[in-house]
Structures are given as structure tokens and as C-alpha cells.
Amino acid sequence: MTTSPALDGPLTTALVGTRRFFTRSQVSDDKRSIHTEGGRSGDAFYRDRWSHDKVVRSTHGVNCTGSCSWKVYVKDGIITWEAQQTDYPSTGADRPEYEPRGCPRGAAFSWYTYSPTRVRYPYVRGVLLEMFREAKAALGGDPVLAWASIVQDPDKARRYKSARGKGGLVRSSWDEVVEIIAAAHVYTVKRWGPDRIAGFSPIPAMSPVSYASGARFLELVGAPMLSFYDWYADLPNASPQMFGDQTDVPESGDWWDAGYLIMWGSNVPMTRTPDAHWMTEARYRGQKVVAVSPDYAENVKFADEWVAAAPGTDGALAMAMGHVILKEFFVDSQVDFFTQYNQQYTDLPFLVALEDAGDVADTAEGADGPAYRPGKYLVAGDLDIAQAASENAMWKPAVLDARTGDVAIPNGSIGFRYGDEGWGKWNLDLEDIDPVLTLHGLDAGGTASETARVVMPRFDAYDGKVAHVMRGVPVRRIGGRLVTTVLDLMLAQYGVARPGMPGTWPADYEDPSTPATPAWQEEITNVPAEQVVRLAREWAQNAIDTGGRGMILMGAGTNHWFHSDQIYRAMLVLTTITGC
Structure with a gap:
């Protein structure tokens, strides 16, 4: 550094002269220049990170199903650096690539691994640990008796349970915590039986070995094994309830193919970071992106429209959209694509037997005359037809064939899955059957010749009580039963x-x-009714225009509410009835 002659005064001389002491620099005799040597020693740690011994492939599977491929640089057995792998197979010239896959959390994972705040030892609630040690010493060193003396004493049990959530964890040893856990298991099995132990093993995506060992231990003991989905609350059981498959999330590469995309309960940039680019890129392709979120979350910023439903009210929103679609595209008009899709791929044409509703009908809205409630599917075994004597006849639901006016048994139900008679029939080929979706309007005059009142439960009362409403459905009598369609x-x-x-x-x-x-939903969700009507029409029209290229990115955002399986099913109805 050189100084200007204009600044060569007493103040400058004093400031420059001090550099000999504070920064250990060499100051020239005339105080016009300062020379500093070295200064790179602080970079040694950073530079040593790149003098690695090897590079290995790994991923960060701690409760993340992204499974992004990473290059992990290792020196002396220590992770020093990580970078995304770039050798994913190409998707082709007409769509985005999967890579680079990764997120900031993955890039910083090695810092978590060696963080001084990482929990490396077992900790126990202090009040419980003190009681256990005292009881064990007083009872001759028997850990099972010690545990029994705590949980059977109401005061002691209340003391350690009331301390939960208030901190107070103290460090213990692995031997001691294993002893406490084992004693609790032995005591519970001896007093109550093994079925009173409920166990949850780590999710397979985190560690297959840990999951398998935990699951096997519980099952060998005789304890019920909770699935890792139970931890997610009411999430994915809606998927197997509706179409038998697990789980619920669409493949991220397929987001590109959607013409209309709803992010519903899934904050994509935050929780599905390595896949988020598919959504942003698809917007440039022309798809509309809608975000359903009670808060202005990260994904809302990337959406074309924000639907700010109140927390936990997603089921009401989905039902209102379903109401509009069913009215305008199934009753007021019919769409060939929707009709054909639901005939072949859904249970909407299956016949359901109606049963006497009993006393509950007396309190239902609109009660007037006999009332019924939905029963079970009408199956081949209920009927006087050739299929009644077939193998697994009680597992083969029936439809009404529009060509003949008679009942028919289509392929694909579970009754064809097992047994020799189902060979080659476990598929969705309708062959010559033309399933009837609705019994309404089949007779001359435009209406069914017979109707029946069905009791429908409604769960929207604020006092928590279940009310009922009476609604009519078109019916026919088949095989001595009153039936209607799904x-x-x-x-x-x-x-x-x-x-x-x-x-x-x-x-x-x-x-x-x-x-x-x-x-109705507006009072519950705070979403304007006009917005719901417009979104429902857009969703259905896109399905018609694109041949079913609508997609809902479902996620765990709705799971933390009771009966989220019902919320999910209301959402899945939107995709199912529109062939998406």
C-alpha cells in the first residue's frame, strides 16, 4: 500500500506506524508502503478438504425418499465434502433432466454428521431415571420389579409422565437404557400380554437394516407392528382403500406431462426440493399450477393461483369441487371420455344392495316413508346366474349391462385374482359388456320406474353429533334385492x-x-364459492381437452387432522371420476 503525499501528515504517520504492532506488517522507513507476507495459513483446512483420499457414492436416506445420488469426498475416514452426482440417465431431448438432484440440506449433511450438538449418547427423563435407580437399589437389583414399582404407583407414574415436554433429560449409559426398556417390555408382557406392546420401527427409506431388525423383534415377541405410515397419521390408507395401491405420490417426472397441476398438502420446494424443478419447468410449458395452502408457503410463490383454505378443511373444498363436476359433467351433460373411463376403471357402475335403515330414518331430514342405507355389493353368488356357481362367486361384483338389460360380471375383481377359473380374467377388459353407470332415466319418460330414499350421514354439525339427510336414488329389484349403482x-x-x-x-x-x-364449503374453508366453481370447471375441462392429464400432488399437509383418509378420498374422487 502506498500513501498520498497529501496525506503524509502526523495523523497518517501515526496510523500507518501502528501497523507494525496490530497486523505484523513491514512498514517502510518513509512510512509510504506496507508489506505483508503469508496470510494463507487460515485456508489450510478449507484446502485440505479437497485433498481427499477417495470419492464414494451415497445418499441421505434419513426419512427422505428423494434418494438423491451424491459424491462423498473422504479423507482419513472423515467426510470432507459432498457434491451432486451427474450421471443420471437422460430423459431425452423433449423433456427436462432429473439431475442435478439434491438440496441444501443434503449439501450440508456432513456438517450435521460431525456437529458438536449431535446427540451421541442416550438420555432419559431425569425424574424417571432417579426413581428407577432408587427402586432397583431397594429391590435387590431386579430391574423388572423396579419398573413395576414405578408404573403401579399412581403418584410415581404421574410424576414422570407429567414431566414430558419440559426438558429435564439427563445423560445415561447404553447398558442402563437397554435395561430400562427391556424391563418395561418384560413387565408389560407378564402382566398384560404381548399384544399390549405397540411398536414402530424406522421407516425403510431411512435404514432397511434398522427397520427389519425392529420389525422382526416386535413380531417375534408377539407385539403388534405399527407401520411407518401410522406415524404419518391418516395419510396413505386412502389410496389402498380406493384402488388398492400404496402409496399416494405421483412420479415427479410425470408432473411435466400434466396439463393442470394442483399442489394440495405438499409444499414442493421445501419438502420435495430435488423434484421441484419439474413443477417450475412445466409452468413454462403452459400448464396451470394451483396451490392449496392455508399459509403463504414456498410453493404458493410458484403457483398461478392460491387457494387459501382454512387448516384441516380440505375435505369440504374437495367435496364442493366434486359437487360441481358431478352436476355439470355427469348429470347436466355427459362426456364420452368420463363415461368410458368410469365404466372400465372404477366401481361407479357396480350394483349395491340397499338395506332397511331402521330407527335412524325417523330422525333424518326429509324422512317420509321407507328408508334404506347402502349395503354390500351385489355379487355373482347372490344371483341365479351361471356365474353363481363359479369359483369365488362371492367376490365377483355385478353390473347392469346396457346391451341386454341383464346383470353381468365384468373381469378384474378380486374374485378373478385367485383360483383356476380366474385364469386370464384378472384384467379390466370389458369384452362385450356395456356397464350402466346410473339407473336414472333408463325407462320411458326419462326417469326410473322406482326410487328409494337412502339415509346419508352428515358430519358437519359443530356440536360433533352425526345428523342424517334423506336422498332419493333410482333403484331396481334384482335377485330379490333392491339395488342401485355406486x-x-x-x-x-x-x-x-x-x-x-x-x-x-x-x-x-x-x-x-x-x-x-x-x-356450504365457503363457510367452512373461507374459500369463495365462485373460485371453487371456476376451479372445478377448469379441472374437468382440462381433463376433457388433454385426455386426463390433470394431477394432484398430494402430501402430508392434510395428515395432521382427524380422518384425513376421508380428506384424501374426497381429493382422489376428483382425479378418478375425470380419468386423471
Whole structure:
């Protein structure tokens, strides 16, 4: 550094001269220049990180199913650096690539691994550890008796349980915590039986070895093994309930192919960071992106439209959208694509037997005359047809064939999955069957010759009580049973009125008095009814225009509410009935 002659005064001389002491620099005799040597020793640690011994491939599978491939640099057995692998197979010239896959959490994972705050020892609630040690010493060193003396004493049990969530964890040894856990297991099995132990093993994505060892231990003991999905609350059981497969999330590479994308309960940039680029890139392709979120989360910023539903009210929002779609695209008009899809790929044409509703009908809204409730599917074994004597006849549901007017048994149900007679029949080939979706309008005059009132539960009372509403469905008598179709029951459940159907129905979309209307959901979700109607129409129209290229990115955001399986099923209805 050189100084200007204009600044060569007493103050400058004093400031420059001090550099000999504070920064250990060499100051020239005339105080016009300062020379500093060295100064790179502080970079040694950083530079040593790159003098690695080897590079290994790994991933960060701690409760993350992204499974991104990473290059991990290792020196002397220590992780020094990580970088994303870039050797994923190409997806082709007409779509984005998967890579680079990774997120900031993965890039910083080695710092978590060696963090001084990482828990490396077992900790026990202090009050419980003191009681256990005292009891063990007083009872001759028997850990099982020591545990029994704590949990059987109401005061002691209350003391350690009330301390939960308040800190107070103290360091113990592995031998001691294993002894406490084992004593609790032995005591519980001896007093209550092994089925009173509920166990949860780590999710397989975290560690297959840990998961397998924990699961096997519980099952050998005789304890019920909770799945890792139970930890997610009510999440994915809706998927197997509706179509038998686990789980619920669509493949991220397929987001690119969607014409309409709803992020519902999934904050994609935050929780699915390595996949988020598919969503942002697809926006440039022209798809519309909608974010359903009670807060202005990260994914809302990337969406074209924000639906700010109140927390936990997603089921009401989905039902209102379903109400609009069912009314406008299944009742007011019919779409060939929707009709054909639901005939072949859903259970909407299956016949359901109706049963006497009993005393509950007396308190239902619109009660007037006999009332019924949905029973079980009408199956081949219930009928006087050739299939009645077939193998697994009680597992083969029936439809009404529009060509013949008679019942028929389509391929693909579970009754064809097992046994020799089902060979080659476990598929969704309708062959010559033309399933009837609704019994309404089959007879001359445009309405069914017979209707029945069905009792439908409604769970929207603020006092928590279950009320009932009476809705009419078209019916026929087949095999001595009164039957209707799944679609007819669904229309009644969603409050979609049709000519000639008795019961209590909403007047229009603006009627808030009954479940599933846009106005009804507005009072619950705070989402404007007009927005719901428009989104439902957009969703259905996109499905028609693109041949079913609509997609909902479902996630755990709705799971932390009771009966989220019902929320999920209301959302899955939107994709199912529109062939998406």
C-alpha cells in the first residue's frame, strides 16, 4: 500500500506506524508502503478438504425418499465434502433432466454428521431415571420389579409422565437404557400380554437394516407392528382403500406431462426440493399450477393461483369441487371420455344392495316413508346366474349391462385374482359388456320406474353429533334385492339433484344448508364459492381437452387432522371420476 503525499501528515504517520504492532506488517522507513507476507495459513483446512483420499457414492436416506445420488469426498475416514452426482440417465431431448438432484440440506449433511450438538449418547427423563435407580437399589437389583414399582404407583407414574415436554433429560449409559426398556417390555408382557406392546420401527427409506431388525423383534415377541405410515397419521390408507395401491405420490417426472397441476398438502420446494424443478419447468410449458395452502408457503410463490383454505378443511373444498363436476359433467351433460373411463376403471357402475335403515330414518331430514342405507355389493353368488356357481362367486361384483338389460360380471375383481377359473380374467377388459353407470332415466319418460330414499350421514354439525339427510336414488329389484349403482349413491351423497328424486336437496350452488355445495364449503374453508366453481370447471375441462392429464400432488399437509383418509378420498374422487 502506498500513501498520498497529501496525506503524509502526523495523523497518517501515526496510523500507518501502528501497523507494525496490530497486523505484523513491514512498514517502510518513509512510512509510504506496507508489506505483508503469508496470510494463507487460515485456508489450510478449507484446502485440505479437497485433498481427499477417495470419492464414494451415497445418499441421505434419513426419512427422505428423494434418494438423491451424491459424491462423498473422504479423507482419513472423515467426510470432507459432498457434491451432486451427474450421471443420471437422460430423459431425452423433449423433456427436462432429473439431475442435478439434491438440496441444501443434503449439501450440508456432513456438517450435521460431525456437529458438536449431535446427540451421541442416550438420555432419559431425569425424574424417571432417579426413581428407577432408587427402586432397583431397594429391590435387590431386579430391574423388572423396579419398573413395576414405578408404573403401579399412581403418584410415581404421574410424576414422570407429567414431566414430558419440559426438558429435564439427563445423560445415561447404553447398558442402563437397554435395561430400562427391556424391563418395561418384560413387565408389560407378564402382566398384560404381548399384544399390549405397540411398536414402530424406522421407516425403510431411512435404514432397511434398522427397520427389519425392529420389525422382526416386535413380531417375534408377539407385539403388534405399527407401520411407518401410522406415524404419518391418516395419510396413505386412502389410496389402498380406493384402488388398492400404496402409496399416494405421483412420479415427479410425470408432473411435466400434466396439463393442470394442483399442489394440495405438499409444499414442493421445501419438502420435495430435488423434484421441484419439474413443477417450475412445466409452468413454462403452459400448464396451470394451483396451490392449496392455508399459509403463504414456498410453493404458493410458484403457483398461478392460491387457494387459501382454512387448516384441516380440505375435505369440504374437495367435496364442493366434486359437487360441481358431478352436476355439470355427469348429470347436466355427459362426456364420452368420463363415461368410458368410469365404466372400465372404477366401481361407479357396480350394483349395491340397499338395506332397511331402521330407527335412524325417523330422525333424518326429509324422512317420509321407507328408508334404506347402502349395503354390500351385489355379487355373482347372490344371483341365479351361471356365474353363481363359479369359483369365488362371492367376490365377483355385478353390473347392469346396457346391451341386454341383464346383470353381468365384468373381469378384474378380486374374485378373478385367485383360483383356476380366474385364469386370464384378472384384467379390466370389458369384452362385450356395456356397464350402466346410473339407473336414472333408463325407462320411458326419462326417469326410473322406482326410487328409494337412502339415509346419508352428515358430519358437519359443530356440536360433533352425526345428523342424517334423506336422498332419493333410482333403484331396481334384482335377485330379490333392491339395488342401485355406486354412481347413483355418490350423486346422492354429494347432493346432486335429478328429476324425480325425492328427499332433501340443495337449491343451487349458493345454498349453504346442505353438505358439498360451494356455498356450504365457503363457510367452512373461507374459500369463495365462485373460485371453487371456476376451479372445478377448469379441472374437468382440462381433463376433457388433454385426455386426463390433470394431477394432484398430494402430501402430508392434510395428515395432521382427524380422518384425513376421508380428506384424501374426497381429493382422489376428483382425479378418478375425470380419468386423471
